Amino acid sequence: MGKPTGFLEYARRGIPARPRDERKADWREVYTGRPAGEVATQGARCMDCGIPFCQSPAGCPLGNLIPEWNDLVYRGDWREAIDRLHATNNFPEITGRVCPAPCEEACTLNVNEDPVSIKLLERSIADRAFAEKWVVPRPARTRTGRRVAVVGSGPAGMAGAQQLARGGHDVTLFERADRIGGLLRYGIPDFKMDKGVLDRRAEQMEAEGVTLRTGCHVGVDVPARELVDGFDAVLLACGCEEPRDLPIEGRELAGVHFALDFLIQQNRRLAGDVIDPAEEILATGKRVVVLGGGDTGSDCVGTSLRQGAASVLNLELLPKPPETRGPQPPWPWWPDKLITSHAHEEGGVRRWSVMTKRFLGDGDRESASGGRLRGLEAVEVAWGRDPETGRPVMQEEIEETRFTLECDLVIFALGYVHPVREGLLAQLETQGLHLTGRGHVATGRAWQTSLDKVFCAGDMTRGQSLVVHAIADGRRAARAVDEYLMGASELPAGPARDLPDMLAGGG
Numbered sequence: 001m002g003k004p005t006g007f008l009e010y011a012r013r014g015i016p017a018r019p020r021d022e023r024k025a026d027w028r029e030v031y032t033g034r035p036a037g038e039v040a041t042q043g044a045r046c047m048d049c050g051i052p053f054c055q056s057p058a059g060c061p062l063g064n065l066i067p068e069w070n071d072l073v074y075r076g077d078w079r080e081a082i083d084r085l086h087a088t089n090n091f092p093e094i095t096g097r098v099c100p101a102p103c104e105e106a107c108t109l110n111v112n113e114d115p116v117s118i119k120l121l122e123r124s125i126a127d128r129a130f131a132e133k134w135v136v137p138r139p140a141r142t143r144t145g146r147r148v149a150v151v152g153s154g155p156a157g158m159a160g161a162q163q164l165a166r167g168g169h170d171v172t173l174f175e176r177a178d179r180i181g182g183l184l185r186y187g188i189p190d191f192k193m194d195k196g197v198l199d200r201r202a203e204q205m206e207a208e209g210v211t212l213r214t215g216c217h218v219g220v221d222v223p224a225r226e227l228v229d230g231f232d233a234v235l236l237a238c239g240c241e242e243p244r245d246l247p248i249e250g251r252e253l254a255g256v257h258f259a260l261d262f263l264i265q266q267n268r269r270l271a272g273d274v275i276d277p278a279e280e281i282l283a284t285g286k287r288v289v290v291l292g293g294g295d296t297g298s299d300c301v302g303t304s305l306r307q308g309a310a311s312v313l314n315l316e317l318l319p320k321p322p323e324t325r326g327p328q329p330p331w332p333w334w335p336d337k338l339i340t341s342h343a344h345e346e347g348g349v350r351r352w353s354v355m356t357k358r359f360l361g362d363g364d365r366e367s368a369s370g371g372r373l374r375g376l377e378a379v380e381v382a383w384g385r386d387p388e389t390g391r392p393v394m395q396e397e398i399e400e401t402r403f404t405l406e407c408d409l410v411i412f413a414l415g416y417v418h419p420v421r422e423g424l425l426a427q428l429e430t431q432g433l434h435l436t437g438r439g440h441v442a443t444g445r446a447w448q449t450s451l452d453k454v455f456c457a458g459d460m461t462r463g464q465s466l467v468v469h470a471i472a473d474g475r476r477a478a479r480a481v482d483e484y485l486m487g488a489s490e491l492p493a494g495p496a497r498d499l500p501d502m503l504a505g506g507g
Contacts, residue, residue, distance in 0.1 A: 001075045002067075006044030012114035013042060015123065018178075020346050024305055027270055029343045031097070031123075039073060039124045042117040043249045046070035047445040050110040052070030053332040054118060061099075061472040063495040064094075066103060066118055073121055082129035085122065088494065090471060091201060093130065096123030096185065098195045106332035125419045130200065132312045137207035140168035143392045146197025148483045149174060149231040151424065153445065154182025155467045156458025157237035158201065159474030160481075165209045167482045167491050172231075173210055176217035179271070182239055183199070184467070186264040189299050191285060191306070195271065221425030233453045233481045237474060238424065240459035244414040247293065255373030257281050258298050259413040266303050282410055283309040287338045289376065290314045291356060292413030295341070300411045302343030312348030313405070319392055320352035328390040355381050355397065359410065375406045416464045429455070448478040448484070453480050475495065 072081040119352035153175040283304035293316030380401035418439030457477035482489035
């Protein structure tokens with residue numbers, strides 16, 4: 001694959017970012033592209049490694065044919081490259097922007113050299129395909145007459161709906177927001193992914209026969225039972241959006257918010273929506289503290305800096321990861337190591353092993369009395385390692401490190417615990433829908449729930465995970481629905497579902 005000696009001759013070049021001061025002054029995408037010749041050179045670095053771990057479960061849940069399209073780009077056959085990309089991935093222009101690229105960590109070159117720039121190649125192929133108008137609608141040649149409802153238009157719902165439409169079914173995609181995309185639309189900042197990326201896919205899906213019903217909240221505007229009774233099959237793909245809270249003293253103070261509320265507002269501003277001034281969450285001129293050090297925390301840091309925050313502090317409860325890969329988990333799995341995002345490079349301060357104890361309000365600086373946030377109290381904690389699993393284990397609070405700091409805005413980026421129960425799920429539970437002990441929708445190997453003709457895919461059943469997992473789940477669930485309706489399916493199967501998932505929470 002590629003040039004046999006390419007990895008010896010060429011150095012890795014990843015996706016370039018715009019200068020920090022320039023990108024902080026606007027909301028356009030941080031990362032740009034490279035000329036076709038440079039991208040082809042990066043494709044030449046892909047070596048004939050025998051076992052391409054990049055497309056193994058450790059590297060790509062979609063089973064992307066990475067060595068094949070690396071080689072095609074190296075040889076200048078970009079048209080065939082997008083066909084090989086689309087063979088396993090409905091939306092490579094999305095994963096090429098927001099996926100953390102576990103495929104690169106699993107690249108055989110990454111054992112002792114810099115890995116192939118797989119993410120650069122994927123994004124470059126997809127962007128060129130749109131520029132050349134190679135991406136066109138692919139409507140089914142025949143129709144089955146079967147009606148399928150897909151609830152939720154995030155990556156799992158979009159992928160599932162598109163696959164089912166290509167299988168000949170009449171698909172209606174329900175989305176409670178006014179535009180499709182789910183968290184891709186409103187949870188991911190524009191500086192990571194321009195929303196035109198979603199708009200052009202929506203146009204393609206409509207041309208393929210998918211009916212988009214936005215502004216329709218199933219479980220509120222449409223009773224869940226009515227939906228189940230009115231369609232031949234239902235695919236639930238509503239995501240995992242119940243945020244993890246921090247119920248400590250002062251939690252009720254004005255100025256303490258969930259990350260998603262903060263990010264949604266900014267995305268709506270950029271889309272031209274008017275935000276009620278009484279409900280605005282803005283970092284402008286404020287001392288901001290972001291709790292949580294993952295991708296969502298990074299998005300909040302970047303958003304706060306662009307809004308003109310006076311200062312940004314990112315606190316993480318867990319210990320600081322090592323700079324390089326440790327023994328656990330082993331290659332080719334996603335490593336436990338420090339990740340510094342473009343947002344962290346733009347400004348702010350990061351601190352690890354810090355537990356927030358209480359929030360302080362107006363008036364008495366030693367209490368949470370008063371209505372508006374004015375500070376917080378925190379303490380450093382000591383961590384050890386579980387000798388069997390290697391996972392961090394909190395040992396004690398270091399009392400002498402207790403401190404207070406002034407802040408005007410605190411944003412919780414602590415992850416998501418399970419799907420929202422109110423409305424849709426609560427109504428389906430009364431009909432016999434089973435949930436797991438963690439509150440996710442329970443499904444069998446064929447993606448079917450405990451209710452007849454009701455299926456589920458993505459974070460709603462898996463828990464908070466990666467976009468690439470959601471797309472893969474949507475594709476596999478679509479095949480399961482197709483088999484349920486038709487007795488057999490010609491839709492792509494993709495990798496097996498029950499392979500180890502060591503990527504959850506990786507981004």
